[in-house]
Amino acid sequence: MSLKPWREIAVPHEDVLKGTFQQAEFAADLSRVHDGTATAEYQDPSLFFQRTFITEGMRLLLDSVVKRLSGKGGDPVIQLQTAFGGGKTHTMLAIYHLANGKALPSDLPGVPAILDAAGVTELPRARVAVLDGIKSSPNQPVTRGKQSVRTLWGDLAWQLGGDEGYSMVADADASGTSPGKTVLQELLSRCAPCVILIDELVAYVRQFEEGKALTGGTYDSNLTFVQALTEALKAVPTAVLLASLPESDREAGSQRGIKALASLSHYFGRVQALWKPVGTEEAFEIVRRRLFTTIGDKLATESVCRAFADFYVANKDDLPHETQESRYFDRLLHAYPIHPEMFDRLYDDWSTLDNFQRTRGVLKLMAKVIHRLWKDGNNDPLIMPGSLPIYDADTRNEAIQYLPQGWDPVLERDVDGERSEPVEIENRESKFGSVQACRRATRAIFLGSAPSTSNQLVRGLELERVVLGVVQPGQQIGLYKDALRRLGDRLHYLNSANNRFWFDTRPNLRREMEERKRRFQDKEDVFPAVRERVQRSLATGVFGGIHVFTASGDVPDDWQLRLVVLPPDAAFSRSGQNLATERAKEILKARGEQPRQKQNRLIFLAADYDNVSRLKDQVRSMLAWQSIVSDIREMKLNLDQFQAKQASKSLEDAGEALRRMVRETYKWLLAPMQEARPGKAMSEVQWEHFPLNPGALNPSQEIERVLKENELLITEWAPIHLVGVLKTWFWKDEIREVSAVDVWQKSCQYLYLPRLRDDVTFQTTVGAGADSRDFFGIAQGKDEGRYVGFSFGKKTSIFMDSSLLLIEPVTAAMFAEAQRAAEEARKGATPTTGTGTTTPPRVEDSAKPTYPAVPGATSQQPPKRQFYGSIELDPFQAKKQFADLVDEVVLQFTARPGVKVKIAIEIQAETETGFDDNVQRAVKENCKVLKFRSAEFEQGE
Known part of the structure; x- marks a missing residue:
């Protein structure tokens, strides 16, 4: 849409265009016009009316004045009482130019229509008197012709009638006392038609102190003059008075001004006409x-x-x-x-x-x-x-x-x-x-x-x-x-x-908040606030414990499933450096100084790397609003009621925004896992990551949903899956039964085994499998090669203790068949032992093979009490290899009570050219400090 700019249609006056206008030019000055010293736009009647828009209020006034001067009615006294800058003086100027007759009414734009409406064909030329309350001084006489005029009434008389008019009030002017109504009426009658314009009368009267006489009279004599003048005007049909008064006490000025305004309003109010101010x-x-x-x-x-x-x-x-x-x-x-x-x-x-x-x-x-x-x-x-x-x-x-x-x-x-x-x-x-x-x-x-x-x-x-x-x-x-x-x-x-x-x-409070945000530090202020919010948003649910920003030493190493929430400085990123998995690996590897055994019981919740900075900023905003509200309550911050409410509302909004930001930031579930196949080495720890839905109503339920859907956590386990684990890792070679508790505990330890919710889940699965011959048999122990409390394919009560065995189904079937045959033989003519009892079937003990995936499985062999191992290290990577050796092997022994570990290091070095004295001296000194038992250089062969 193409619209013409205002500058192409409306042309400003030249003084506006050039910026040469003066502030005073906007101020209509009645006295300067009366003296003939005003600018042309105010002094020239035609130019004045060309630039004057005759408002409704002004039209009513001019109509009244025209009728009054023509003897056709109109109001004798008109009070102009409007707000500061409401156009009072401009209106008086319009009446001044209309009344003094220096320009024909036909030359004044807008005036002929007013005369026609008033029924006046010819407007008589009137005498005009202007009394300016700001220009006049109560204690300084002014010279009018040959006369020295002291008072308002003296000045009025001289302006209307010259020396002859002044002679009528000369004595009253000299004494500072008001002339009577009769004298003023006679003066007005002689000079009629006449117009009296009094501007800023309050500014003049308020200068008189009560009880103190000045050249211009007293406070009371001036009020008496106003009263007498307004009464005299009613008796002269072709005389009119217009006086401007301030609208409010504020514009009246001092206390004397307020008092003068009240008194003058009272006297004018008895005979005044209403005047409509300029509308918008x-x-x-x-x-x-x-x-x-x-x-x-x-x-x-x-x-x-x-x-x-x-x-x-x-x-x-x-x-x-x-x-x-x-x-x-x-x-x-x-x-x-x-x-x-x-x-x-x-x-x-x-x-x-x-x-x-x-x-x-x-x-x-x-x-x-x-x-x-x-x-x-x-x-x-x-x-x-x-x-x-x-x-x-x-x-x-x-x-x-x-x-x-x-x-x-x-x-x-x-x-x-x-x-x-x-x-x-x-x-x-x-x-x-x-x-x-x-x-x-x-x-x-x-x-x-x-x-x-x-x-x-x-x-x-x-x-x-x-x-x-x-x-x-x-x-x-x-x-x-x-x-x-x-x-x-x-x-x-x-x-x-x-x-x-x-x-x-x-x-505004936002600036105060922004300044306060700088006070808060990450570790001391921001992270604790995030921790509190995260802790509040999560319920334990499937977890035995939730550990928010917890050091590795404070995360228990037990059989319960635990959710570990990583701090914001350990955030997760799909690309680039991943601080989350590094921090999670430290917690997974050890509990404080001790190696962690139950690694498969930990799930990690991490912040999104891209959102962390926004989260920290939002926390600082919330803490800043919190401190502002606290200071308001403790009267340390002086704010008005609105700002106090605004601060409280902003704190609520910041808290709600932080709640959303915590959900949007803590959106990554990390689960450790390893890949392993029997007879082969295990892979390095791998981290599966899955996003959470920030819009979920219940974060804990959302975590549980993601865990279940991605099989990171098993809450219901079918017996066939248990059998698959047993066949792969426990029933191997000659081993045909395994401790149920041992299977459960191994699933809590090793990352390549399924992660079950708890032992109840495992026991429920065992109970469901025990009812069928397709999965396994169970026994409550083994005594001299015989299963105790044996059950296969029957409903039975399951007691999860260290004696409960899970028996490979073929072995269980063989034992059940042997048990059945023995039972039939006992009922028939079956040979008996010397005690007269039938000998139950016997299952041959078998040695438990060694396999890397499940160390320490059930075995009937005598326990092994000693270990010896040796390894050669690469001299250039010895430091790293030795650290790995300690972490992966030595700690397995030192973590167990009662195990004595001895480590001896043997170093051999040789060179064809021989070692110089500096090397020999340095090595011997260092070996002495490190307390080597022996450290010698030899010539060799």
Whole structure:
């Protein structure tokens, strides 16, 4: 969508374009116009009315004054009481130019229509008196012609009637006492038609101290004069008074000013007429006439405004409700080329500030804004809050002069400028930079939130209004919302809550949090917090124990299945260096100083390497919020109620984010395993790794699911699988039975055997297999070659103790058959022994073969009590080989009580050239220190 930029349609006045406008030019000065020293735009009646938009309030006033001066009614006294900068003086100037008759009414734009409405064909020329409360001094007489005038009534009389008029109140002027109502009535009658304009009367009266007389009279005499004057005006049908009073006590100034305002309001209130102040819609036209000469292309103007209005309707869910009304299109037209939201923020928000005059303040600020945008070639269709050139020093200074101290760093860092955070974000991310999304958003938020105060119940600018102040037809609203989210994470002075955004001169809690994050160290603070969160999230379930960040010496070496959670600095990565498996291997290998026996009882849970840094950052954020909330409770941190609630909410959010991050990070299950085949060497320890689902509701159940589905853990075991293990590793050669407990214990020790949940699982499998002749027979022991408590293919109770034997099925069948034959023989004429009992069948004992996979299996041979072994080491790898030798062989003996181990090392070295003295001396000294029993060099053969 191609829309004409505002600069191609609306042309600013020359002084705005060149930046030559003066602040004073925006201030209408009634006294200077009366003295003939004002600038042309105020002094010349025609030029003044050309640049003046006659508001509804002004039209009503002019109508009343016209009727009054023509003797057709109208109000005798009109009080102009509006907010600071509400257009009072400008309205008085309009009446001044209309009444004094220096220009024909037909030459004053807008005036003929007023005369017609009032039914006045010819407006009489009136005498005009101007009393300026700021220019006049209560204790300094002024010279009028040949007269020295002391008081307001003296000055009024001279301005209306010259020397003759002054003579009527000369005595009262000299004595400082108010003339009577009759004298004032006669003065007004002689000088009628007449207009009296009194500006800033409170500023004059508040200078009098009660009980103290000045040249201009006393406090009471001036109040009496006002009362007498207002009463006299009612009796003169062609005389009118307009007086301006401040709207609030704040504008009245001191306590005397407040008292003077109350008294004057009382006297004027008895006869005053109401006056409607300038409305926001009317202010559009006032500002436009003062800042722009013409609006050229009407069709292009309507096209731009229609495009905005249609865009707002199409995106109604993201914008304020008033943008959906048909009259919003009219507002866009009336305000063009300035967006109505810009006026709303200035008139509704900024006008609440001390010293910011509603009309004059807006004119001054907008003049600087338009000058800078024109100079920079701004091509926006409308001048919007997002267009505000805060980067410009003049514009920035004009804005912050009305604000409390402390806004400079806010603007420089968080709002606009080359070194600001929004600019940095836009430079890094082109999607934001292409439309200046970050800067436009921060400018709009500043304009809408800067005038707010910390004690406001509801602070900030709604998201819908931020969007209204920045987005243009054809742009994506979501882009600005993304920018706001990014800004919320990065800016130090930006606050947000309940879908509202605002800037504050105090750094937001996020900055405090970011600074506190630096206090926390990994080992001392972060890892313990992660440990506590992980511990809290896991239940034992299938595990006999869960060991979070536990040293190898504190992980028990027993028959229970255990989950070992590795710390964040031992994270798992599919590629690159794998710290997790290295740390897990250390724990798997030893328990402290002792070698670990039950290696097949450990499962490991490891963090994802790519997520660890984010996890640690989130922990630091949570700890920082925790410390802030703690300091608030202990009154160590002075925050307002909103910030205290925000801190508590942020702590909750950080805790919830940490819970999710822990699940996303601790996502790898690691299980050690070895491959082995009978008669061949075992492989090195291998690590199977499987990811967990971070979104699972119950982490413990998710771990159990992954273990079961990948057969890392067996909770239900079929007898046929047990038989397969028995045939492969236990029933070998001449061995035909094996201790059930020994099988269970070996499965807990060796990584190539199945990993069962517990001994109950094993016992259940044995019980299920004992019912059938397909798997094994069982016996509760063996005595003199005979099975005791033998059962084969029958339901029987299983007692898992050291005497329970699992018998190879062929052997069990043979023994069962022999047992049956013996039983039949006993029932028949079977020979008996000398004791008269039948001899039960005998199973020949067989020696247990040696096989590497299951050392220490059941054997009937006499125990072997000694071991001797020798090995030659590579002299260049001797250090590593000897360490392996100690770990793999020596520790097998030293770990068992009562085993005496003796290690002797024999070193032989020879050279054809002979060893020099230095070598001999070094070796002998070192051998002496190491306490060699013998160390000699020989000549050799």
